[in-house]
Amino acid sequence: xxRQGIRFTGIVQGVGFRPLxxxxxxxxxxxxxxxxxxxxxYVEVQGTEKVxxxxxxxxxxxxxxxxxxDSVKAYEIPLKEDSLFVIAPSPAGKQPATFIGAxxxxxxxxxxxxxxxxxxxxxxxxxxxxxxxxxxxxxxxVPYDRKFTSMKEFxxxxxxxxxxxSEDNRRYHAEPNACPVCGPQxxxx
Ligand SMILES: [Zn+2]
Ligand SMILES: [Zn+2]
Numbered sequence: 001x002x003r004q005g006i007r008f009t010g011i012v013q014g015v016g017f018r019p020l021x022x023x024x025x026x027x028x029x030x031x032x033x034x035x036x037x038x039x040x041x042y043v044e045v046q047g048t049e050k051v052x053x054x055x056x057x058x059x060x061x062x063x064x065x066x067x068x069x070d071s072v073k074a075y076e077i078p079l080k081e082d083s084l085f086v087i088a089p090s091p092a093g094k095q096p097a098t099f100i101g102a103x104x105x106x107x108x109x110x111x112x113x114x115x116x117x118x119x120x121x122x123x124x125x126x127x128x129x130x131x132x133x134x135x136x137x138x139x140x141x142v143p144y145d146r147k148f149t150s151m152k153e154f155x156x157x158x159x160x161x162x163x164x165x166s167e168d169n170r171r172y173h174a175e176p177n178a179c180p181v182c183g184p185q186x187x188x189x
Contacts (some may be wrong), residue, residue, distance in 0.1 A: 002049050003032070005077045006056065009040040010138045011101040013144040016036035016130035017041055017067055018087050019172045024058045025069040036143045040098045046079060064131050077079040082083050087167065090143045098141050107132035109170065120159065126183050138176055139181075146175040157182035 008017070008089050019035040021043055028051050032044040045055055053135045056072055063069065106114060110127045113119040128134065138149040146152060156164055160179050163171035171177045178184060 001046060001079055002052055003077050003079050004044040004052055004055075004074045006043040006045065006072065006074040007040065007071055008059075008069055009045070009098065010097060011099045012036075012068065012097060012131065013040045013100070013142070014135055014150040014173075014175055015101060016064045016170065016172070018063065019167050020062060022061065022085055022087050022167060024055065028055060028058070030055065031082045031085055033082070033086045033088040036090045036140055036145075038098060044077065044080070045085070046082065051145075065107070066101050066131060068099075068101075070099075089188075095174040097142065098142050098144075100142065100144060101135040103134045103137055106134045120181075121179055124178075124180050124183070125186055126176070126178050127155050128174060128176050128178070129170045130172065131170065133176050134172070142173060149175050151178070154161060154178060154183055 001112055007159045014181055018034050018036065025028065026034060028047065030045040030047040030051060032046050034041060034043045045052060056074065084113060106127060107129060110132055112126050113121050114123065116122060138151055140150065141148045156177065157179060158175050159184055164173060164177050166172055
């Protein structure tokens with residue numbers, strides 16, 4: 001058994017990176033945790049050397065369309081006793097040094113929802129997810145958490161909150177997550 005601390009830098013916040021890391025780690029049977037901090041994303045994974053060797057490549061291969069990995073630094077650290085892989089809260093930061101992505105046009109999945117009369121976001125202009133939507137224009141500081149964006153004024157409705165909190169949802173921690181019930185509205189004059 002070995003344990004690695006792995007530091008990812010680049011555009012790795014607000015792009016579905018933590019859930020992807022968790023999915024890959026769990027698929028490989030690794031234990032440990034992932035969190036966002038002011039330098040990017042930090043991961044600790046523990047497992048056999050052979051499996052650990054596959055982890056970073058699997059993450060690179062499956063990252064979302066607007067994620068950008070600039071560097072990956074992995075180093076061996078002492079073993080810890082953990083039995084699961086978890087997404088951990090961001091530690092309080094001091095020296096912000098991570099990148100925030102550009103605003104991005106709606107992804108295919110969001111466009112499909114936008115035009116679906118049965119969808120609760122039918123024709124909702126502020127539709128977004130972790131693969132698309134606003135980033136740079138709403139950010140006030142990092143780490144990229146909703147409370148540090150202009151969306152903090154809009155409390156999530158139960159349906160949006162459920163998406164925001166479900167690791168297997170493409171809106172897991174989509175910080176600008178919104179719908180016609182709880183999100184911003186617009187009027188054309
Ligand atoms: Zn989307
Ligand atoms: Zn909502």
